[in-house]
Amino acid sequence: MRVSDFAGDLYLPLLKDSHLWEREVSRITSVDLDVFIRLHADFGQHRRAFVEVDALMSACWDYCVREGMEPPNMIAFAPTPERLTIDELNASLSKLTLERRRAILFCLETSMTLEEVSTLTWKKLYSKRISKYALKIAESQARHFKLPYVFWERVTVIAMPLVGLAQDMITVSHGKGHIWLRSQYMDLVPISYESDFDEITKLFEIQE
Structure with missing residues (x-):
């Protein structure tokens, strides 16, 4: 299962432009998501990246519950709460x-x-x-x-x-x-x- 399989209808422009979009969710780690947020923070898009990862977690969980699947490891990722600079x-x-x-x-x-x-x-x-x-x-x-x-x-x-x-x-x-x-x-x-x-x-x- 890839990210695009369950999140295709969501507005996630940063994720859709990233290498994570077509990756198998079983291969996505907390480090991958943390790096994704940090990289976009360097371009002043921390808040947008944070929101997209949070939406991704919710969509993944809903999909797994609906399909009776075991959630992947990435579901345990806890993004660092946003703080204004x-x-x-x-x-x-x-x-x-x-x-x-x-x-x-x-x-x-x-x-x-x-x-x-x-x-x-x-x-x-x-x-x-x-x-x-x-x-x-x-x-x-x-x-x-x-x-x-x-x-x-x-x-x-x-x-x-x-x-x-x-x-x-x-x-x-x-x-x-x-x-x-x-x-x-x-x-x-x-x-x-x-x-x-x-x-x-x-x-x-x-x-x-």
Whole structure:
């Protein structure tokens, strides 16, 4: 039995392009699947590869149960849970405007809700107990002489508070939402703590 025999109807583009697709499942090992995920992680596709292997395991198990077959050894493979890297977070946030990047990062750093961030005034900011890093993010924002809000933007020539942050959060989290992105942010994979946060500081133009 080959992978293509029971997973042909699934959307598994990475697996279909790999040498595993036409291989006998009895010859696929945990090492093969681990290498598959790691190789795609090098191209920024860890999440996609992880999802495809997880779908493959489910399809294989269902097929074996349905056909009364003994599951192959690969069914015991347990993929390492995905963890967001700082590079991945930067890449997602870089799609937004500078003001929205800062607002989303501030939200993640403080655990405030999106509504609280979008309506945060300078007066409220200094009454909150937040990290020094969160304060740096906020203080990197230019103050508007009329608007009291920390996070604002210009729409054409009109200065307005940020609206639509929920959609930005969906975009940045690839549809997984605020709670998921917050949990990932708290468990970011830093390769070099200092250099990684230097990159964030540059991307967000955060004042030292």
